[in-house]
Amino acid sequence: LIVRGMFALIVCVGFVAASSAADENKDKIVGTWSVTKGEEVPPGTTIEFTKEGKLVFKLTLNGKEVKLEGTYKIEKDKLTVSMKTPDGKDDTETDTIKTLTADAMVLVDPKGKEVEFKKAVAKK
Secondary structure, eight states, X not given: OHHHHHHHHHHHHHHHHHHHHXXXXXXXXXXXXXXXXXXXXXXXXXXXXXXXXXXXXEEXXXXXXXXXXXXXXXXXXXXXXXXXXXXXOEEEEEEEEEEEOSSEEEEEOTTSXXXXXXXXXXXX
């Protein structure tokens, strides 16, 4: 009986730690991020994450700025982004959050490719 109680306590503590890490990631990700390095996403591309779970993705394609809007959610170390592509198709991708600090983020896409971001300094 004591062993079962200890096991339940360990499971609860692990769950609280995992959910607080997810909550911490949700707080840290809010803001505008700029790509500094990535194979498939050009440097200078920005993504703005809002507290409400929305995002705005801006990049330059063929000399023209493209703005895409969508939603995101974080579950543990997974970031799922959903948006419409420029040709109107629904697109959803889940990346792994490798690093997320107050000013740096590294995401790994499903193909194992990393994209590095730097948080933009808020203008006053």
